[in-house]
Amino acid sequence: MNNIRAVIIDDELNGRENLKGTLSKHCPNVQIIGQANSAVEGIKTIQEHSPELVFLDIEMPGGNGFEVLKFFDNPDFKVIFVTAYDHFAIQAIKFSALDYILKPIDALQLIGAVNKLEKLQSEWNRKLQNFLTNEHIGRERQRIALTFSDKIEFIEINKIIRCQGEGAYTRFFIADSPEILTSKPLSEYESLLAEFGFIRTHKAHIINKAHISSFVKSDGGYLVMSDQSIAHISRRRKEEVIQQLKG
């Protein structure tokens, strides 16, 4: 394994020490060459040391971790986000399939994130670009990373017509594009897409409200989507779905 030169940016000393200690034990190839306790100091430390990897805490007083990243137009380092709890930040990170670890640190999760950096080199830049673009543009233009069989595609959310659960996998139906079968269960996407006007109509279906062509009341009710495909509405969700379609 190659050595990786890394810096840690975290406002709390305990946070930095704990991560450093855990790394030296479980990821000895990661060398910590610098530390910083704020976003501003973090930017300086990165400029000074040109690390290959940055462990970036998200919530810090006086500028959060995302701002550190946004400062560099075209970062030549990789990032693993570190967070104790931040729902929206994690959503944004997951949208671009970037890596993050949670506090307190789970050694296995840390090892997984570090190992992943060594593989899939070329994907990293595309993920990061997607993340930075999403941060800058309106939500209607944002793209979500869909990973499947070692590949990754960034799909504009408003082009997604519906998603269909197939066991531990999810099939995406996308306007003017072929279907994509990703290796995550539907529930994962349900929480990511809820705030973009997607609703669950059936145990195996979530649909994009903006892509509904018509609501057919016969046969217990179903939706015809913009690609003429049909999304079922289950009996138990019917009332709730109708409420959500009105709203």
Add this chain to the structure above:
Amino acid sequence: MSEENREVKELKTLLYGLFALVIVLLILGVVYRQIAKTKLQTANLHAKVRDLELTAIRAQMNPHFLYNSLNSIQNLVQQMKNDEAHRYLSKFAKLIRAILNHSSKDEITLSEELDILKEYIGIEQLRFDFEYEIETRDVDIYAFYVPPLLLQPIVENAIIHGLAGKKAGAELKIIISNEQNYICMEILDNGAGRDFLTPKPSGNGKGLAFSEERLKLISQKHNTEYQFEIKDLKKSDGSACGTSVKLCLESE
């Protein structure tokens, strides 16, 4: 026709009209009341479901479990078992995170529920010596939904009141199966059984009643059926050899 006759006729028409109007208003009134009543019932049901969610957090954040787990981890630190302490602390954090994340949701997938249970059981294994197994038979656990932490109190019961006192060979088994229109979740332990002679620890049964209540509410909400069954497992000689709790919900 005389003037008088016409007046009588107009008066009659007016009376009929009024009568009809009163009838229509009455019907509207009854219908309106019925709708209001249904709405109120639905609102009450929703409120009750919310209440139980809150109780769910409180119940799961059972202080007894919290402090005892922390105590076990502290003991690992005491014994300088650093790696284990580290591992269990992250397990503990993962469990609390999952509980907090899911407690505001009406339902989560069975897959998510089983993930929480694995973390929970893993921590209890620090305190008690037992093995566990989760068996899924022909059920798509990613497409079946349950109220969050529905099974946790039952598993806790099986561990604390069933397995904890057993000296060796304690086993917990969770079986997820598909029975006609129902998805069944069975929690089995080979522990003391419910009718053993030593006095029962307090609190036994509260968790079960709580789970059954949530099962009932979710069925009411979906207008479906449910089953809840507790069985005392017996050896051929009639002595107790554990308990089975089985919950079944109609599949979607």
